[in-house]
Amino acid sequence: MHSYLLIFVMALTTMAIRFLPFVIFRDKTPALISYLGKVLPYCAMAMLVVFCLKDVSFSSVNSFLPEMIGVMTAILLHKWKHNTSLSIVVSTILYMFLIQKIF
Amino acid sequence: MKNAIKEAFRDSLHILPGYLVLGLGFGVLMGSRGFGFLPVLLSSVFIYAGSMQYVGVDLLSSSASLITAFFMTVMVNIRHLFYGIGMLKKYRDMKMGKLYSIFALTDETFSLVCNKDMSGLDESYYFYVSLFDQIWWVSGSLLGSILGDVLPFDSAGIDFSMTALFIVIVVEQWKANKDHLPVILTFLISISCLILFGRDDFLILAMALIVIMLMGIRKIRGEKDA
Numbered sequence: 001m002h003s004y005l006l007i008f009v010m011a012l013t014t015m016a017i018r019f020l021p022f023v024i025f026r027d028k029t030p031a032l033i034s035y036l037g038k039v040l041p042y043c044a045m046a047m048l049v050v051f052c053l054k055d056v057s058f059s060s061v062n063s064f065l066p067e068m069i070g071v072m073t074a075i076l077l078h079k080w081k082h083n084t085s086l087s088i089v090v091s092t093i094l095y096m097f098l099i100q101k102i103f
Numbered sequence: 104m105k106n107a108i109k110e111a112f113r114d115s116l117h118i119l120p121g122y123l124v125l126g127l128g129f130g131v132l133m134g135s136r137g138f139g140f141l142p143v144l145l146s147s148v149f150i151y152a153g154s155m156q157y158v159g160v161d162l163l164s165s166s167a168s169l170i171t172a173f174f175m176t177v178m179v180n181i182r183h184l185f186y187g188i189g190m191l192k193k194y195r196d197m198k199m200g201k202l203y204s205i206f207a208l209t210d211e212t213f214s215l216v217c218n219k220d221m222s223g224l225d226e227s228y229y230f231y232v233s234l235f236d237q238i239w240w241v242s243g244s245l246l247g248s249i250l251g252d253v254l255p256f257d258s259a260g261i262d263f264s265m266t267a268l269f270i271v272i273v274v275e276q277w278k279a280n281k282d283h284l285p286v287i288l289t290f291l292i293s294i295s296c297l298i299l300f301g302r303d304d305f306l307i308l309a310m311a312l313i314v315i316m317l318m319g320i321r322k323i324r325g326e327k328d329a
Contacts, residue, residue, distance in 0.1 A: 001143055002166055009169045010159050011149035014177035014183070018208055021187030022195065029191060034322055036314065041189040041217035042276045043289040043313055045269055047182070048210055052266040054147075055250075066260075074267040078274045083184040084117060084314035088267045092120075096260035 062103045070095035105223045111162070111231035114219075115239065120265040121244075122153075129156050130247020136164040147241045152209060155179045156244075181307055186213040200230030207233035209240075211265060214272045216241040217289040218279075288316050298329045 025033055053071075058062045074091035080086070126147065140164070158179055162172050186208050194204055194217070208216075212233050221228065226268050265278050277283065292312045296305040 002197050003138065003163050004145070005169060006159070006163055006172050007142060007145050007150065009172045010146075010155060010162070010176050011151075014150055014152050014155060014180050015206055017177070017180050017183045018187060021184060021191055022205055025167055025188075025191055026195075027309065032318065032321070033188060034193070036317060037188050037191050039285050039317055042273075042280060043212075043317070044182070044185040044189060045214060045272045045276065046216070046286045046289040047185075047293050047309060047313065048136060048269045049266065049273060050290065050309075051182070051306060053268060054297055054305070067263075070263055070267065071270060074270045075274055078271050083195060084244050084268075084271050084275075085136050087141070088117060088264050091267045091270075094265040095263040096258075099260045100257055102202050 060100060066095055066098040066103055107225050107228040108231050110224060111228050112161070112235055114215050115232050115235035117215070118236050119239045121262060121268070122210070122211065122236065123243040124258050124261045125153055125265075126243020126245075127247035129153075129160070130244040130249075132157070132160050132241060132247075133163075133174045133244075134248055134251055136160060138163060140172055140248050143244050144241070147244040148237075151207060151240065151282050152180055152183075153211075153240070178307065182210075182310060183208065185310065186210075189213070189217050193226075197226050198227065198235070203240060204229045204233045207237050209236065209269065212236045214269055218272055218275060285317060285320060288320075289313050292316060 029037070051057070053067060056067045070091050073094055074087050077090055078087040129147070130143050132137075133146075138160075144179055146159060150156055150159065155176055157174075158175055161167075162175060167175075169239070187205070190205075190208065197204060215232055215236075216229055219228070240299060273286070277286070280286075293305070293309045295307040296312065299305070
């Protein structure tokens with residue numbers, strides 16, 4: 001029973017966070033929030049990249065080289081081919097190969 | 104007029120591999136701690152937040168207090184405030200599936216919708232892409248719950264597909280924007296906070312500093328925009 005209460009609390013809290021901006025700025029968006037709404041998506045994505053890579057350790061070369069190669073591959077391939085699927089698939093397969101077979 | 108459902112389905116395929124496997128991992132992990140089909144289903148349908156659900160497995164198996172669960176959820180999911188603010192204008196006047204689209208605004212769905220060129224698309228695209236993404240997530244976690252650890256291949260590292268997706272979006276936005284100062288400062292702030300405060304606590308601080316930084320830029324440049 002307690003498990004279901006826990007799930008309920010996690011669900012409700014997550015929903016509250018996701019709905020909060022829409023509730024607060026329901027009628028009118030202050031100029032500052034409008035401005036944030038325009039620039040935040042760009043910044044949030046950059047923050048999310050750091051969040052995804054937060055567990056990378058720099059204690060030895062082996063521990064960060066796969067991530068570095070994967071990240072560089074995604075960036076360069078996307079700059080070259082501009083194909084989202086291709087960039088994701090190639091860099092992910094390369095990364096999986098690196099951590100499973102090489103490092 | 105492009106078909107919103109078709110377009111949403113096609114875009115959601117970028118999320119499919121990551122969500123299936125991460126969802127599957129969640130189902131398997133829950134199973135290994137003795138939680139069956141129903142808690143897995145309820146979590147993936149109603150919490151629907153990847154990293155939170157993984158944290159939730161620990162909360163559930165240690166029978167944490169409800170207060171702890173509340174604060175943990177705030178810590179892990181507070182970044183979603185940014186996504187809501189980013190989508191305010193686009194979601195506020197949606198006619199169809201507005202509430203659901205706000206509820207289902209995960210990292211991955213946000214990465215698809217924040218950047219989407221909506222020319223020739225109607226706004227039901229937002230609803231459908233949110234729905235398809237959650238279908239992949241729920242399917243993955245149910246498969247994991249039912250089958251257990253039976254992947255026919257070594258999936259270690261497949262979660263990198265999410266990182267790669269976010270990187271691709273940053274590259275796209277870099278191309279589309281002329282002003283790179285905010286994003287460069289965001290990287291600097293996030294990385295500095297990560298180094299200074301550690302991976303468990305850096306995000307809230309980084310978010311606060313990012314907002315302050317953006318306000319500063321606006322003030323200095325005297326931007327007035329609607």
